[in-house]
Amino acid sequence: MEITSSTMVKPVCSVPHPLVGEKVPLTVFDRAAADAFIPTVLVYPGPAPSNEAVKEGLLKAITAYPHLAGRLALDDHGRRFLHVNNEGVFLIEATVPVDLADVLVDGRMAADVEDPYPTIPEESFGVALLQIQLNRYRCDGLVVGICSHHQAADGHSMSMFFTAWATAVREGKDFTTPTPFLDRARTSVPRSTPTPVFNHRSLEFTCGDRDAYAVVPMDRIKNLTVHFTAEFVADLKARVGARCSTFQCLLAHVWKKITAARELKPEEFTKVRVAVNCRGRASPPVPMDFFGNMVLWAFPRLQVRDVLSSSYGGVVGAIRDAVARIDDEYVQSFVDFGGVADANGEELVATAAAAGTMFCPDAEVDSWLGFRFHQLDFGTGAPSAFIPPDLPIEGLMIFVPSRKANGGVDLFMAVAEEHVAAFEEIIYSLD
Template identity: 25%
Template sequence: MPSSSVEIVSKLTVKPPEPYPSSAAGRRVHLTPWDVSMLNTHYIQKGLLFTNLPPSFCTHHILQRLKTSLAAALWHFYPLAGRLVTEKVIDKAGKVAGLQLHIDCNGEGVEFIHAVARNITAGDMLASGEDIPSFIRSFFPLDGAINHDGHSDPLLAVQVTELADGNIFVACSFNHVAGDGTAYWHFFNSWAEIARSEIDLTGIGVKLSRPPVHERWFIEGENPPITLPFSDPSQFVERFSPPPLRERFFHFSSDTLAALKARANHESRTSTEKTATISSFQALAALIWRSITRARRFPPEQLTSCRLAIQNRSRLSPPLSANYFGNSIYPLKAMSISSRELEANGLGWAARRLHVAVASHTDAAIRRLIREYHVAPAVYKIAMFDPKSMMFGSSPRFDMYGCDFGWGKAAAVRCGAANKFDGKLSAFPGREGGGSVDLEICLLPEFMENLLRDEEFMDAVSSTG
């Protein structure tokens, strides 16, 4: 493996032309239950590898264009240039009765880092059939930061790393209180849209094809701000550090997914169903759930479950805009079942459980969860996730490979170390499109070794990347 040495060449702060547009509701962005609950998780860390830069593009030109377009993008996504603020609620006795948080859109700016990896090439990053190299971690800023750190750290940090072969990796660390994966890729694509345009980037008001919607959604009868039942952040802030993990990408072709979908629907279709109801992703998730459960060598009666990060925008009635900028997700849980049941009943049976969980996530269910949160506000802790379960994050529906800065389609997407634990999976669209999927799977070393020997799982893997 090449030396993982990454040299930081420069760091600077990029600010929007003004703290927030005159059309904005104000300097303060109130936080929803979906936002506040993310205070303990890590920043979202995703990045793209670009291997087809025009020979005429020098590093100085690339960096300058990225910085000026980032400043223009921040005018649209102005909360990212702000900081988190906590205010204390004081009761009649003069004691702290709770904490209230918001984003102060003060225009303080985001961090922009230029780095060089003199001994690492694109080939080192893309080696097929191998674990993800540990040096990837050094391509992401704010490593180890949790979202609560956004009181002092920037809510967004960008690192552009030059590789030894002249290719570049563009990475963002994005505060999860400010937004979810949908919001993250909306920002990343909008930044790229501005960067590849031919317009002057020095002024205010560069138009976007998908301008973000910043008005946060609150359920009827519940007005912001949310009051957390703590007197000091130390009562809820928790930093999570996982044990050593093995991480690997697995590729599933569109043909493989179509076959899994057909198999799952054939095995589980009821007499009243005339069309397929189980999606290809639900079928894939069922395969992974069964395979990882076998790899963990659970005793027959051990209960296990599968969680899917599911977005709420389109499920609310009326729906939120697809351009809603913020968090709007839940870690949806399929019912817990025993290891014996999961193995004995087959792929279709497991996929049906996931399908039922997704189908039940309706407007009424979302509103019930929101009202329950307002009764007892809380902050997620990564340690809360059941180590006997697995959790899918990200989505193959995110437009990752449409993120073109003017250099063409990215060669690969990669993740930092954030929010990883035994049983964490991240889903991405396959680069060739057509409905293919890449999965990044994180497991304890012994479990990964067992998974690589699992015949049903490996038969479904088209290639690794």
């Protein structure tokens, strides 16, 4: 790989966005998000649009998402804020003297390939919150590597931005970027007397007595890719015996299989940390086109014997019940908790796990099933692959719409090396 250029791309428009120059305090949802850059990779087979076309679309899209061209900073009290200062997006262009087919293996980049996204910054402050690398291959294929800081936006928000960017490239000069909802303060309005009623100090934030997970060398954690066909998903839903989502039935299935592969004690408890989009759960609801962070987590929890012996319907019910508890009352309690912390000048630290963490007997799941790949078309077709980074935490899993077949789902999961063989042997079994 040869780096041909690196530059800071800044939005240029005759009338700056109204937020440019603002110092936007982080909301309690922002502070609950990981203080980390999240890499993702989109793969476009050749002939892909030119780098110039992709950059022009980026310039147009970023004008409607000014936070991404800003920087994280600290105020006089040591609290984080987003400085919407228009300093720009960091963009790298690289050429790779091989064909895409030479480096794509089962929907992932081959292990010996250099990372196709910018080097993840060690610090969060003062660096570009959105960093992009355009990798041009010999076959004229394009791999777009993206790193975005999680405290600037959650996955739902970034999918909105990716869609706006792709549409701007595809439509060209005539495209006007839709304006997302950007009022972060609207998401975090405490009651006149803030009254948190749930234990947010040990769920969304650390308090010193959370679960103590082991940390191991990274080579003990293996990344697996599992493909579920549309037929397999349909069979799973039939076994549930009631209406359920693809995400719910697949999570129930994988929870059963990883629990079995781990050979846990029957009386032990296991739980899954499930990301929940709270935009529509708040009262009043926040518009779905809100750009920022508004995710909390549900924690379905069962004894191992119940995970393994219960029907699919029973495990799906436990997942559904836990998610349902993240309702308007819970969201308001979380916002009130943030209001009390602000009033007391308390620094909140999110419960983000370190690389090498072993979640066993637990797990964590995120769903990117809401991605609409046809909307990420730069003009020569939708991406042929959507690749998450290697997952550094055992028990972490991500569901992504499959690029192999319509209606299928790909699971990317980090599994301890001693459990890989058992997990792979049983993952497609419906017994």
